[in-house]
Amino acid sequence: MTLTQPIVVESGLQNLSESQEARETRSPNQELLPLTAKVNGDELEIGGCKVTDLVKDFGSPLYILDEETLRATSSQYRKAFKRYYPGESQVLYASKAWSCLAVCAIAADEKLGIDVVSSGEIKTALQAGVNPDKIYFHGNNKSREEIQLAVKSGCTIVADNWWDLENLAKLALAGVSHKAGEPTRVMVRFTPGIECHTHDYIKTGQIDSKFGFDPNSLKEVFTFLSKQPSLSCVGLHAHIGSQIFELQPHHDLADVIVEAFTEAIRHGLKPTEINIGGGLGIRYTESDDPPSIDDWAKTVCGAMVAACNKKKLPLPKLLCEPGRSLVGTACVTAYTVGSKKVIPGIRTYLSVDGGMSDNPRPITYQSVYRVLAANKMSEPLTEKVTVAGKHCESGDILIKDAQLPECQAGDILVVPATGAYNYSMASNYNRVPRPAAVLVSNGKVETIVERETVEDLLKFDRLPERLAGQK
Numbered sequence: 001m002t003l004t005q006p007i008v009v010e011s012g013l014q015n016l017s018e019s020q021e022a023r024e025t026r027s028p029n030q031e032l033l034p035l036t037a038k039v040n041g042d043e044l045e046i047g048g049c050k051v052t053d054l055v056k057d058f059g060s061p062l063y064i065l066d067e068e069t070l071r072a073t074s075s076q077y078r079k080a081f082k083r084y085y086p087g088e089s090q091v092l093y094a095s096k097a098w099s100c101l102a103v104c105a106i107a108a109d110e111k112l113g114i115d116v117v118s119s120g121e122i123k124t125a126l127q128a129g130v131n132p133d134k135i136y137f138h139g140n141n142k143s144r145e146e147i148q149l150a151v152k153s154g155c156t157i158v159a160d161n162w163w164d165l166e167n168l169a170k171l172a173l174a175g176v177s178h179k180a181g182e183p184t185r186v187m188v189r190f191t192p193g194i195e196c197h198t199h200d201y202i203k204t205g206q207i208d209s210k211f212g213f214d215p216n217s218l219k220e221v222f223t224f225l226s227k228q229p230s231l232s233c234v235g236l237h238a239h240i241g242s243q244i245f246e247l248q249p250h251h252d253l254a255d256v257i258v259e260a261f262t263e264a265i266r267h268g269l270k271p272t273e274i275n276i277g278g279g280l281g282i283r284y285t286e287s288d289d290p291p292s293i294d295d296w297a298k299t300v301c302g303a304m305v306a307a308c309n310k311k312k313l314p315l316p317k318l319l320c321e322p323g324r325s326l327v328g329t330a331c332v333t334a335y336t337v338g339s340k341k342v343i344p345g346i347r348t349y350l351s352v353d354g355g356m357s358d359n360p361r362p363i364t365y366q367s368v369y370r371v372l373a374a375n376k377m378s379e380p381l382t383e384k385v386t387v388a389g390k391h392c393e394s395g396d397i398l399i400k401d402a403q404l405p406e407c408q409a410g411d412i413l414v415v416p417a418t419g420a421y422n423y424s425m426a427s428n429y430n431r432v433p434r435p436a437a438v439l440v441s442n443g444k445v446e447t448i449v450e451r452e453t454v455e456d457l458l459k460f461d462r463l464p465e466r467l468a469g470q471k
């Protein structure tokens with residue numbers, strides 16, 4: 001068998017006999033494809049299922065989530081924190097990356113907590129069976145109703161600003177709590193003033209950020225909290241950004257956050273937890289070279305131990321909240337090719353049946369993706385094409401200048417690394433229903449999100465009677 005698609009060689013797909021144990025030593029965030037991806041003749045298989053069969057049975061576009069990869073990332077995070085941090089630790093899944101029942105349930109089954117940013121994400125986590133003890137509620141503009149839901153459910157509130165603290169104090173005055181007489185657990189998020197190299201839209205650590213308290217206001221925050229018996233300040237939180245490949249910012253973060261932690265203690269508070277956020281990057285293309293989950297955990301745990309030792313502080317419970325690196329490379333999107341437009345000497349456009357509505361990252365962040373032909377895995381890469389979405393927007397291009405075998409209508413293309421910020425950011429632009437998602441594992445397949453229909457969309461429309469039946 002000749003393996004011609006570079007992505008195939010890159011992904012180690014040629015090793016067909018690799019055992020599950022061997023697979024699990026790989027760090028999925030460093031892989032382009034899910035761990036179980038295999039080439040079988042001309043066909044790409046994921047989780048023991050042929051991609052072309054999945055498209056036949058479930059249609060396209062289709063999100064295909066590999067359970068083994070999601071479980072591997074979850075357990076690698078958890079085990080690495082156990083290995084490198086002598087104190088207590090808890091890994092949370094930042095569910096905004098992909099909030100749905102199945103993903104939350106798998107994360108919870110792997111003993112992860114969940115971090116949420118809206119009542120929709122809270123209710124999804126609760127319905128997936130996540131223990132509210134392990135749900136942390138974030139957001140820079142939580143509504144009163146959302147805070148009330150989170151408090152009553154027993155979630156920890158990550159206070160982002162004074163609006164949150166005022167609402168929490170008001171709710172406490174009104175007697176709203178999880179259990180009568182039990183204070184609400186509150187963490188304080190602040191901007192640590194740490195810059196990292198990533199897209200401007202996903203930087204969060206710099207002082208000029210909409211997220212978290214300004215570090216100069218922390219003393220005031222701690223004074224306020226020390227006078228609120230119904231609010232228990234359980235710790236501090238900071239998150240520096242997303243799709244980060246550097247490790248140094250995490251060292252700097254440990255010192256800054258431990259300093260703020262000791263300040264909270266000086267104010268008479270009794271914090272016990274530190275959450276250092278998420279942000280580890282993943283591999284979208286061969287040129288992306290993120291650290292492994294193990295190296296990331298080793299760095300953040302080591303930095304925290306060192307920072308605490310410097311301050312002679314007993315080790316707090318250490319939390320982290322990865323999103324992208326947990327679910328990103330566990331999923332691929334399959335599309336069916338339709339029209340092919342050849343502009344001689346200029347470019348060939350290969351259009352697929354999805355695009356910016358199911359993957360808004362290229363048009364939003366200029367993100368670069370790879371693509372492969374799932375039914376032509378052993379054919380030579382003879383064509384350079386631009387894979388375009390079906391939406392009325394010239395910027396709706398999924399992949400520029402992709403090397404593919406010669407493709408035409410009916411061929412199945414697969415875009416890897418679409419687990420994070422794809423379904424969760426999907427839209428109905430051009431009145432396109434959102435795709436279905438399936439979970440694959442050991443040759444079995446289950447629907448985890450039904451395909452939306454146009455009827456679903458029309459359900460929310462109302463036609464004023466005076467306009468009905470007009471000609």
Ligand SMILES: *Cc1c(COP(=O)(O)O)cnc(C)c1O
Pocket residue numbers: 094096097115138239241242243277278279280321322323324325420
């Ligand atoms: C988005 C976000 C995360 C997760 O970031 P990833 O880059 O997906 O790991 C974690 N914490 C907070 C507060 C976030 O906003």
